[in-house]
Amino acid sequence: MNFWKRLRFYLIGVSIGVVFVLFFFGPRAVSCSYFPNSRALEEAKIYPMSFSEQAQATIQSEGIDSIFLKNELFKRSKITNFGTHEVRATPCRTYRAQYRQEKSYDLVYQMCKKQTIIVELTKVN
CATH class of the missing domain: 1.20.5 (Single alpha-helices involved in coiled-coils or other helix-helix interfaces)
Incomplete structure (x- = not known):
């Protein structure tokens, strides 16, 4: 042959x-997320989310829905506080993120065990 x-x-x-x-x-x-920014945002999307009163008020006043929150804010934001003690804190790690697209938002969320808590969501002019 x-x-x-x-x-x-x-x-x-x-x-x-x-x-x-x-x-x-x-x-x-x-999908593989090797960069720290992508991994931190992807991990936050996996767990159930809860909102503080301030974040809930911003979500209602801006008309933000859960699809925009997960597909935009937790996909295209940039984490700004890597290398600080907030990220390595226990029991909840605190991340600060900036979303700068057609609308601009600053987001502060905490990653606790099996839960994501959105502490602060503010619109930036």
Whole structure:
């Protein structure tokens, strides 16, 4: 058997294997967040959220919904207090984030065990 015939059989086998793997396991949405900013924001989105009174008032006055909160604020914000003692505090780590898109917000949230607490949400002019 020459090289081209072996290569053809190999490619046929690999393509059948790929089809079976995709059929049995299905497509996966894989996202890897290696940078500290992305990891801190992604971790906050996973846990259930609670709001302080000040944050609740801002959410109601600005008309912010949960989709905007998770898909925009916790995806496109920039954490500003890395390297401070707030981030390494126990039992709750405090993060300060800035969202600067069409609307600008400053966000302060705490990551406690299995819970995200939004302490402060203010609109910046």
